[in-house]
Amino acid sequence: MKVTVNTFANAKINGEKLTMLTAYDYTTATLIDKAGVESILVGDSLGNVVLGYDDTTAVTMEDMIHHSRAVAKGAKNALVVVDMPFMSYQTSVYDAVVNAGRLIKEGRAGAVKLEGGIEVAEAIKKITDAGIPVMAHLGLTPQSVNAFGGYKVQGKDELSARKLINDAIAVQKAGAFSVVLECVPAELAKLVTEILDIPTIGIGAGADCDGQVLVFADMLGMFSDYTPKFAKHFGEIGKAMTNAFSDYVNETKSGAFPALEHTYKIDSAVINTLKEEFCND
Ligand code: KIV
Numbered sequence: 001m002k003v004t005v006n007t008f009a010n011a012k013i014n015g016e017k018l019t020m021l022t023a024y025d026y027t028t029a030t031l032i033d034k035a036g037v038e039s040i041l042v043g044d045s046l047g048n049v050v051l052g053y054d055d056t057t058a059v060t061m062e063d064m065i066h067h068s069r070a071v072a073k074g075a076k077n078a079l080v081v082v083d084m085p086f087m088s089y090q091t092s093v094y095d096a097v098v099n100a101g102r103l104i105k106e107g108r109a110g111a112v113k114l115e116g117g118i119e120v121a122e123a124i125k126k127i128t129d130a131g132i133p134v135m136a137h138l139g140l141t142p143q144s145v146n147a148f149g150g151y152k153v154q155g156k157d158e159l160s161a162r163k164l165i166n167d168a169i170a171v172q173k174a175g176a177f178s179v180v181l182e183c184v185p186a187e188l189a190k191l192v193t194e195i196l197d198i199p200t201i202g203i204g205a206g207a208d209c210d211g212q213v214l215v216f217a218d219m220l221g222m223f224s225d226y227t228p229k230f231a232k233h234f235g236e237i238g239k240a241m242t243n244a245f246s247d248y249v250n251e252t253k254s255g256a257f258p259a260l261e262h263t264y265k266i267d268s269a270v271i272n273t274l275k276e277e278f279c280n281d
Pocket of ligand 1: 022041042043044045046083137180182203213215
């Protein structure tokens with residue numbers, strides 16, 4: 001069954017947990033979709049995971065559209081949510097609507113995600129008014145890493161916790177269908193989840209959110225530049241890949257690969273004729 005924003009709304013009403021994973025390509029999206037994950041996020045974490053950047057601020061609209069198209073092809077049922085990259089919506093509400101539209105038209109996204117609270121509420125309203133579902137993102141918002149002075153847990157004191165609650169209420173009021181809570185204390189995420197009518201999707205925000213999201217390369221043990229505390233390894237695919245790559249090197253160098261079963265046949269009469277013509281001195 002195709003997952004839509006209604007699936008998200010119903011899950012909140014029925015107390016069913018939602019699942020979301022990132023993907024940046026067709027093959028991974030196909031595998032995630034087959035596993036029954038409700039939503040695939042084409043996160044701007046592709047800057048770190050795929051492009052090897054230090055942070056997400058260099059990711060462009062063209063990057064997001066390119067990867068979104070590939071993921072959309074693989075996601076038969078999952079709702080594809082695509083990140084609006086840094087400076088594609090902060091500059092003006094007009095830019096926000098135009099760029100959200102590009103992710104739908106060119107990237108084939110089902111919804112967009114953007115970071116921020118009260119300061120982006122007007123953009124969220126205008127994008128949703130244009131018929132584009134918006135997922136909000138609060139707490140540790142990686143596009144603001146330079147303003148935060150690093151990747152830190154957010155909402156630990158009363159002032160910042162109060163701001164997070166007010167931001168969550170503002171994005172819901174603006175029309176967001178869901179909100180990601182990243183790196184916030186579990187008790188605060190639980191409180192926000194109780195206050196809001198829209199589902200909260202946690203990452204480093206405890207078990208009481210309405211759903212969870214993880215970066216696929218983190219949860220498979222494939223990305224080792226840094227390992228956040230919340231990134232449980234559900235597999236050790238990184239190690240399995242390195243082992244397979246080195247088996248390939250060893251077998252190729254030793255001549256064990258390719259074996260007979262990996263090769264194609266030709267009639268020996270044809271080969272003999274060719275040998276006579278080309279190999280006789
Ligand atoms: O870009 C991303 O992958 C994200 C998740 C960490 C929520 O925004």
